[in-house]
Amino acid sequence: MKNNFIKFICIFIVFAIFIYAFSSSYVSHNINNLAYVVAIGFDTAEDSSDSSELEKIKVTFQFINTSALSEKGSSDSSTSIVNSVESSSISTAINLMNSYIGKELNLAHCKVIVFSEKFAQTDISDEIYTLINNVQVRPTTNIVVSKCDANYYIENSKPSLEQLVTKYYDVFPNSSRYTGYTANVTLGDFFNRLVCNSGNPTAILGGYNSDKYNTSSESINDSIANDSSIVGKRGTENIGLALFDGGKLVGELTGIETLWHLIIQNEINTFLVSIPDPSDNTKYIDLSLIEYAKSKINVDVNNGSPHIYLDISLSGRILNVDSNSDYTNDSYLKEISSYANSYIQSNISNYLYKTSKDYKSDIDGFGKYASKHFLTTQQWTDYDWLNSYQNAFFTVNVKSNIESGLLISET
Amino acid sequence: MTNIIFIILLFVIAVSVVCSLNFSSVVRTNLIVLPIVIFSIIFLFIANTKNFSMERLYPVLGNGFNSTFIAGFWNLFAFGGLSLLYFIPPNLKDYKQFKKITLISMILSSVYLLLSISITLLMFDSFIEIDELMPLYSAVRYLEFGTFFQRLDSVFLLIWIISFSCYLTIISNLCINIFRKLTNVKNTKIIVYPFALLLFAISLIPTNIATSNFFGLTIYKYMFFILVLLISISILIIANIKNKIASR
Numbered sequence: 336m337k338n339n340f341i342k343f344i345c346i347f348i349v350f351a352i353f354i355y356a357f358s359s360s361y362v363s364h365n366i367n368n369l370a371y372v373v374a375i376g377f378d379t380a381e382d383s384s385d386s387s388e389l390e391k392i393k394v395t396f397q398f399i400n401t402s403a404l405s406e407k408g409s410s411d412s413s414t415s416i417v418n419s420v421e422s423s424s425i426s427t428a429i430n431l432m433n434s435y436i437g438k439e440l441n442l443a444h445c446k447v448i449v450f451s452e453k454f455a456q457t458d459i460s461d462e463i464y465t466l467i468n469n470v471q472v473r474p475t476t477n478i479v480v481s482k483c484d485a486n487y488y489i490e491n492s493k494p495s496l497e498q499l500v501t502k503y504y505d506v507f508p509n510s511s512r513y514t515g516y517t518a519n520v521t522l523g524d525f526f527n528r529l530v531c532n533s534g535n536p537t538a539i540l541g542g543y544n545s546d547k548y549n550t551s552s553e554s555i556n557d558s559i560a561n562d563s564s565i566v567g568k569r570g571t572e573n574i575g576l577a578l579f580d581g582g583k584l585v586g587e588l589t590g591i592e593t594l595w596h597l598i599i600q601n602e603i604n605t606f607l608v609s610i611p612d613p614s615d616n617t618k619y620i621d622l623s624l625i626e627y628a629k630s631k632i633n634v635d636v637n638n639g640s641p642h643i644y645l646d647i648s649l650s651g652r653i654l655n656v657d658s659n660s661d662y663t664n665d666s667y668l669k670e671i672s673s674y675a676n677s678y679i680q681s682n683i684s685n686y687l688y689k690t691s692k693d694y695k696s697d698i699d700g701f702g703k704y705a706s707k708h709f710l711t712t713q714q715w716t717d718y719d720w721l722n723s724y725q726n727a728f729f730t731v732n733v734k735s736n737i738e739s740g741l742l743i744s745e746t
Numbered sequence: 747m748t749n750i751i752f753i754i755l756l757f758v759i760a761v762s763v764v765c766s767l768n769f770s771s772v773v774r775t776n777l778i779v780l781p782i783v784i785f786s787i788i789f790l791f792i793a794n795t796k797n798f799s800m801e802r803l804y805p806v807l808g809n810g811f812n813s814t815f816i817a818g819f820w821n822l823f824a825f826g827g828l829s830l831l832y833f834i835p836p837n838l839k840d841y842k843q844f845k846k847i848t849l850i851s852m853i854l855s856s857v858y859l860l861l862s863i864s865i866t867l868l869m870f871d872s873f874i875e876i877d878e879l880m881p882l883y884s885a886v887r888y889l890e891f892g893t894f895f896q897r898l899d900s901v902f903l904l905i906w907i908i909s910f911s912c913y914l915t916i917i918s919n920l921c922i923n924i925f926r927k928l929t930n931v932k933n934t935k936i937i938v939y940p941f942a943l944l945l946f947a948i949s950l951i952p953t954n955i956a957t958s959n960f961f962g963l964t965i966y967k968y969m970f971f972i973l974v975l976l977i978s979i980s981i982l983i984i985a986n987i988k989n990k991i992a993s994r
Contacts, residue, residue, distance in 0.1 A: 349759060352752070352755070353752065353756070356748055356749065356752035356755075357748060357752070359748065443897070473887060473897075474884070474887050474888055475887075475888065475890055475896075505893055523887075523888060527870060527871045528871075530871065531871030533871065703799065703801035703802065703804070703871075704801055706801065706804040706805055707801065707804045707805075709804070709805045710805055710806060710807045711805050711807045711808065711809065711810045711811075712805055712808055712809055712810075713809070713810065714805065715805050
């Protein structure tokens with residue numbers, strides 16, 4: 336009886352200690368005491384000309400207004416709030432914003448991190464390291480380089496088909512699986528490529544969407560963020576890819592070049608390619624293609640300069656039909672396949688030589704295939720793949736099989 | 747932020763309560779937790795397969811033959827868990843099962859270790875250059891199934907906390923038993939609470955990660971080689987010689 340009473344007192348004391356110990360965590364992490372950040376933007380500070388002061392950055396935070404959300408839905412303007420602050424680092428910016436907002440910032444639901452083009456041209460490695468070291472920021476957060484200010488990009492990323500901006504940020508990178516004009520680049524991917532020496536990082540290329548049709552592009556396939564032929568209600572667009580050398584922005588790819596990149600990476604499901612019609616050069620045939628097998632990559636480093644071999648297998652169907660279409664003719668289908676092979680092959684070669692000679696940036700990660708030829712990390716490091724990539728040669732072999740039209744094969 | 751004393755106290759109280767019960771209670775608790783832990787690592791491996799790249803295994807020899815096999819010989823301390831096998835026989839009902847139990851334990855431990863290392867090796871290029879505090883936790887943060895099942899970190903942390911408590915309980919129980927046999931004390935309950943207090947006090951000594959790393963990577967390493975390998979092999983050799991002399 337006495338023992339039971341002592342046990343009861345001990346258990347009670349232990350409970351009391353733990354209730355006291357963990358109650359402050361419950362209060363501080365209560366959903367009503369937190370401000371959820373859904374997007375962060377980085378710009379160069381507006382007045383950073385004084386060299387005696389610490390270099391400043393302008394950090395933009397987009398918050399979701401949880402109290403404005405209701406079962407009946409809400410207007411777009413009331414659910415999202417954008418605030419900016421200038422400071423010397425991300426942590427100081429968060430601290431300042433904490434005091435302004437009155438609630439503690441929580442980055443656990445941050446979907447997008449945006450760097451302006453001007454900011455990305457300086458080295459963003461420090462910011463990436465700081466973000467990846469943060470327990471709240473997910474490695475699956477998307478990285479965007481915006482050709483306009485990050486502040487403008489975030490303010491104007493208003494979804495037209497969804498109520499919530501978070502839903503839009505969740506969904507837009509997925510369009511890479513069926514268009515190929517953008518990519519789903521995450522903070523984790525960026526950091527891995529930044530630290531390793533077998534490839535270079537990339538980021539989604541974003542920009543503003545003007546209210547006029549763009550007539551400056553030579554070809555419809557040259558669409559790129561800030562310079563596309565799209566006119567829409569949303570003020571921003573995401574087409575293309577930003578290329579980095581280490582932490583510095585060195586170049587950008589158009590939408591179609593991003594498609595070639597995704598084909599090599601095996602990160603695309605279906606995509607559309609327009610090739611000249613073999614029977615009439617004034618017309619185009621739209622092909623819906625899928626990767627029949629994964630791209631095979633082989634790298635040979637025996638002769639000084641690396642030689643990269645690519646084998647791509649595609650299968651597709653013809654999308655456009657007119658009054659004189661005949662896609663049951665085997666020889667015609669083979670001719671289309673042959674045209675498609677040479678068209679895609681030459682475009683992929685051009686893209687690869689562009690990344691190698693112009694930008695000197697191995698965004699396709701061919702380095703990891705080259706590392707097989709080395710026994711030790713020291714030998715691999717001495718080879719200096721990232722510098723050797725600019726001397727690389729490419730042999731691209733595309734094999735595509737065009738099967739038929741979709742529903743109609745002959746008219 | 748919750749004071750670290752309360753978090754350590756959580757583990758110490760759990761350990762002292764379980765150690766004050768029979769050893770069979772410890773075994774049964776582990777029997778419940780072990781399948782969950784093994785399942786969690788298999789799940790983590792399978793769910794992260796899409797992020798794996800076999801090319802990350804290269805270069806094969808890593809930092810070189812000398813660094814991996816000769817200077818790297820000291821890394822065998824990672825198999826320190828094998829020392830627990832020495833303490834199993836007195837607790838077995840049927841001593842003849844010992845060989846079978848040893849083999850099964852070693853196979854299960856090897857598979858678990860292999861899966862854990864494979865996950866970090868095949869997922870990340872960066873951990874060769876970066877010293878990550880919890881590599882498996884980094885792998886867990888990549889788990890996403892659509893937009894509904896995300897952020898499974900807390901589930902895994904809960905499993906790992908429970909498994910760590912189980913490990914701590916076994917180690918404490920073995921230490922208490924050794925002390926009991928050295929001092930010829932019959933009742934273990936009077937030793938449990940001083941040991942718990944001692945554990946609590948020692949866990950408060952490291953004030954930063956560098957001190958913890960020193961204990962874990964340096965002191966523990968040499969203790970493993972001296973106590974587990976050197977002394978046990980020496981005892982085996984001496985016993986063998988003594989046996990041969992006695993049989994003459």
